[in-house]
Amino acid sequence: MDHPDKFKDYDSQDEGSSFSDSQTHGAFHSHFMESVQPLIELIDSLRMIGIDKDIDLPSIAVVGDQSSGKSSVLEALSGVALPRGSGIVTRCPLELKLRKLKKGPWSGTISYRDHNETFHDPLMVENLVKEAQNKLAGNTVGICDELISLEISSTDVCDLTLIDLPGITRVPVHGQPDDIGNQIKNLILKYTAKSETIILVVVPCNVDIATTEALRMAQDVDPDGYRTLAILTKPDLIDRGAEREVLNIVHGKVIPLSKGYIIVRCRGQSDINNKIPLSKAMEMENNFFRNHRYFSSLLNDGKASTRCLADNLTKELVDHIKKSLPYLTEQIQTKLLSVQRELKNYEQSPPVEEELMGPFLSDVRALRIKHTIYPS
Known part of the structure; x- marks a missing residue:
């Protein structure tokens, strides 16, 4: 049974609890770092053995309209290039598991169906994800609800698990079924309707936020905004004079969300064409906010930059897991007792x-x- 209000007080935390002010490049306080991995790995291990088919597990689902900048955000968080292009790029749910190493070489593992492959070259990620999607959803433009799991272990990421979902579309392109829009919405709702899911909505700064389908869908399942955190992308593309309106959005004066808003500036297509590496892009992002006439205050307040987003998401997920554990334990015990009673019949x-x-x-x-x- 779902309990929509059981995380109602989830956001009650001191404003000074943000870790970003006292961190160097992605380095968590050691006491927090030590508590993060066991909790996230516990939930991942339960999902891996299939418990999520019977019990809803804490997770972060990433949703956004097509061309919202969702792929760029995930690339910035993971440090690897993911499939890009026009139309539906994410055709299967992609579980992105980021594991921070204290030291050691980069490694990745991709798993789906009976396939499990470990590799050590981050440049292989994009092709491996495309190959997995083609095997599950076919070599066309359709979607599939089977999960692809991609685990990345690196010294340059935060401990975090996200589930990337297909971008919302309204008009089918050549080769897509007429109901592709409804298929995608149903797949998104499969994750976001669960009260255990944090909804990460990606919205470009240069559109009317009130009209975005992703945020509307989040409001339908989370009307009070207790589980929704919004990311504003593409701040460099807004019209001159619209900066104050963006500030009002970030400060919750347009559509209030308990978890609030974070604004980021990730690599655009021109940056990719110019082969600007992700590390350089993050440096450019910090300079963009630091020198911006209107947005520099957001950087100081912990409401801007990919690094701030990564730190906040990790803390959100860990707090969410902690609050979920008693209810999760209760569900597992109930299921176990039911199975034990059934076994007595045999x-x-x-x-x-x-x-x-x-x-x-x-x-x-x-x-x-x-x-x-x-x-x-």
Whole structure:
């Protein structure tokens, strides 16, 4: 049973609890760092063995309209290039598991269906994700709800797990089914409707935020904004004179969200064409906000930059997991008791002899019918 208000007080935290002010390039306080990985890995391990099919697990789902800058944000967080292009680029849910190493070489592992592959070249990520999507969703432009898991271990990332979902589209392109828009919305709702999910909405600064489909969908399942955090992208593309309106959005004066807004400036297509590396792009981002007439205050307040986003997301996820654990434990215990009661109905193991298998199955069927009619 869903409990929509069980995380209502989830956001109550001191404004001074942001880690970004006292960090160098992505380095967490050691006591916080030590508490992060076990909690995130616990949830990941439960998802890996399939518990999420019966029990909703804490997660962060990333949603956005097409061309919202979603891929750029995920690239900046992960430090690797992901598939890009026009149309639907994310065609399967992509679980992006980032694991921070104290030291050691970069490594990645991609898993889907029965495939599991470890590699050590970050430049392989884009092609491997494309290959996985083609195998699951076909070599066309369709989507699939099967999960692709990509784990990245590096000294340059924060401990974080995100689930990237296909970009919202309204008009099908050549080769797509007429209901592709509804397919995508249903897939997004499969994740965002769960009260255990933090909804990360990606919205460009240069559009009317009130009209974006991604934020509207988040409001439908989270009307009070307790689980929604919005990322504003492309601040360098806004019209001159619109800066104060963006500031009003970030400060929650347009559409209030309990988790608030963070503004980022990631690599654009021109940066990619000019082969600007992600590390250089982050340096350019900091300079952009630091020298901006209107947005420099947001950097000081911990409401701007990819680094600030990474730190806040990790803390949000960890706090979310902590608050979920008692309810999660209760659900697991309930399921376990149910299975144990059912197992008591099967005191005798199946016979090895072929001639005895028929009578045995008949007895089992009769026993199940009995317990259906006269439950204990």
